[in-house]
Amino acid sequence: AQKVTQAQTEISVVEKEDVTLDCVYETRDTTYYLFWYKQPPSGELVFLIRRNSFDEQNEISGRYSWNFQKSTSSFNFTITASQVVDSAVYFCALRPASGGSYIPTFGRGTSLIVHP
Amino acid sequence: KAGVTQTPRYLIKTRGQQVTLSCSPISGHRSVSWYQQTPGQGLQFLFEYFSETQRNKGNFPGRFSGRQFSNSRSEMNVSTLELGDSALYLCASSLDAKETQYFGPGTRLLVL
Numbered sequence: 001a002q003k004v005t006q007a008q009t010e011i012s013v014v015e016k017e018d019v020t021l022d023c024v025y026e027t028r029d030t031t032y033y034l035f036w037y038k039q040p041p042s043g044e045l046v047f048l049i050r051r052n053s054f055d056e057q058n059e060i061s062g063r064y065s066w067n068f069q070k071s072t073s074s075f076n077f078t079i080t081a082s083q084v085v086d087s088a089v090y091f092c093a094l095r096p097a098s099g100g101s102y103i104p105t106f107g108r109g110t111s112l113i114v115h116p
Numbered sequence: 117k118a119g120v121t122q123t124p125r126y127l128i129k130t131r132g133q134q135v136t137l138s139c140s141p142i143s144g145h146r147s148v149s150w151y152q153q154t155p156g157q158g159l160q161f162l163f164e165y166f167s168e169t170q171r172n173k174g175n176f177p178g179r180f181s182g183r184q185f186s187n188s189r190s191e192m193n194v195s196t197l198e199l200g201d202s203a204l205y206l207c208a209s210s211l212d213a214k215e216t217q218y219f220g221p222g223t224r225l226l227v228l
Contacts (some may be wrong), residue, residue: 035216043204045219091159102213103172106159 005108023092031097039089120220134195141209148190152206
């Protein structure tokens, strides 16, 4: 069975602070995908990134960066110099990459509040 | 390309009624999945359709059903609505089940 844990229910920061959202996962699959989505108040989940389990290279995209560590089953997400527009709920998700059933498992989400 | 669209965006129903929600995927996407999101249970997978066939199903009662048309548009139906069915229903499309899912804005259903 798959499991995704986002231990931080809510994080509150002041604009321009850096913030890291934690994601820890459990799976028996040897190959899998990890995702981060952002859900603003409007409700739509916005895709941010996908990583393959065999690619542990960290990634940076503008103010966003992701740290994937297979040894600790973690896929953390850092926002540098946070902005008010970053306020949203962020979801980490895990999905098998083989086996025929590609049903994703989502974490419970971390609500990020960025104060001006 | 236009994103995933869902209609209606908001819906109010009473217990015992039935409801049909619609989802139009991104052009070229053949896989459509449905999710239920509630504060208590989080995001839960309902089912996934590909080429008009249901390929995966989550752990929901038979009151929840869906279908997919030849143009990949999908509908989900909930019969005999219960108060606990109040939720945000999200549709996601992808080229195939293995590919990244892109979500629509959701339909907020309130059951009174």
